[in-house]
Amino acid sequence: MTAYTGDFASNGRLINIVFFFFFNINFFLYVYISAGRDKRFVAYEQFGDRRDDLASARTFFYEDEMKCDKNMKFFLDCIDAAGESSEDGFAAIKLTALGRPQMLLQLSECLTSIRKLFVKIAGTEGDLIERKVTKETFQAQLEKMGIMARDKSDTWFTLIDYNKDGVIDLLDWDRLMQADLKMSKLFRIPNMVTGEMESLLLTLTEDEDRQMKKMIMRMNTLAERAKEKNVRLMIDAEQSYFQPAISRLAMELMRKFNKTRPVIFNTYQCYLKDAYDNITVDMSYSRNENFYFGAKLVRGAYLDQERKRAWEIGYSDPCCESYEATNQNYMMVLDTVLRQIKQYGKINIMVASHNEDTIKFTVQRMNDLCIGRRDQLVYFGQLLGMCDQITYPLGQAGYGVYKYVPYGPVEEVLPYLSRRACENRDLMKGVGKESRLLYDELKRRVKTGNFFYTPFGYRK
């Protein structure tokens, strides 16, 4: 597996899909705003430098469209390199390198608002994907919120209830964004602060519109190349305020490119409180629409930065409150995905972690569920130079295991690597253990006089 710059590190249809969705939002998205804008999705000057409090992930800055084209070329080289070095490689990309991050913020705010409104109507009981809204509840809630009178919401319910089963679930609801324009006109919500009817949360200037199109075209070019080179393309997860948009765009790519095999993988950060909801909803989309689902599961690299921003700006921390809570979330997500792999197939995951307990748990659950290590459904990923004591035994035992390889111009990769080596306490925890293990092995070989060792899988 190769990842660009040291980091975790004819497009017509995709553009149509995404733009249909985007333009429609542009036209008609009258979202629920209870207290003005969501602070999480506003750009703040003091957090403009996304390298602050961050060592474990490469950060890209928007300079101009030419720089984004240049980044895309690096990613293309990276995909070619992964394709040439193995038959089943991965490459990883970051969307903030491919367009103006401000676009991702705006889109994220829209998507989050739409989901918040669903939760407001459907309530908070049970798994998000299992919640159903009956016509009676729908009408009562809209009336209670002052959105529209019962007699008017009847038509609305019928339009949203896509599969006509008499209830609305999240999958129906998300189709709002691809729905008919006329219906949207009904969807005007009062702003509780100003008392005015709010509209058009997301408006794009001509320039922004062009930038968004170009970003989607770049993503599409990369996905096409990955498909052509038989490389799986992972979309890295970034800061939580970009994630709703990144995930949504990754899902659009999956819809287009994962019809016959998993080419596109999205990333889920399990330190985020909503990780379980997000991945279960996305798996439901893939099952309903019959495309392959690809996911990389990580704990998350931006913890300090997330906490600081939430605290200083004054919104609730999107991350789990403790390391233990993150672990619990990770295990819950992982276990659910493994069970769905067993049940439905058509799902591939990469367990991207250096945590030995997580690896052991995965191996154990694969055994319990009879998911074969060579079935090419579950992969493991670690960073090059880290946790070799986990990677090599997994590989020798026949599991699909990959190293994330820093890739890119030396002048960018080296400073990034040295920063990470100096600053990242989480990643460096394993290094002491690794040196101890190497030392023990050296002692063993000296003692037994057995200086050369060929791993089992390599013996003739």
Ligand SMILES: Cc1cc2nc3c(=O)[nH]c(=O)nc-3n(C[C@H](O)[C@H](O)[C@H](O)COP(=O)(O)OP(=O)(O)OC[C@H]3O[C@@H](n4cnc5c(N)ncnc54)[C@H](O)[C@@H]3O)c2cc1C
């Ligand atoms: C192959 C690979 C790809 C990756 N890709 C991405 C990516 O796309 N996006 C991304 O964000 N990260 C990515 N990461 C980094 C990953 O998210 C973790 O930061 C890193 O792997 C450490 O987590 P761990 O599971 O390996 O180990 P552990 O040491 O068990 O976990 C450390 C992690 O636990 C969490 N944590 C620690 N303390 C607390 C606390 N007090 N409260 C809540 N949570 C806490 C943090 O997420 C921290 O990074 C990737 C890692 C690998 C190996």
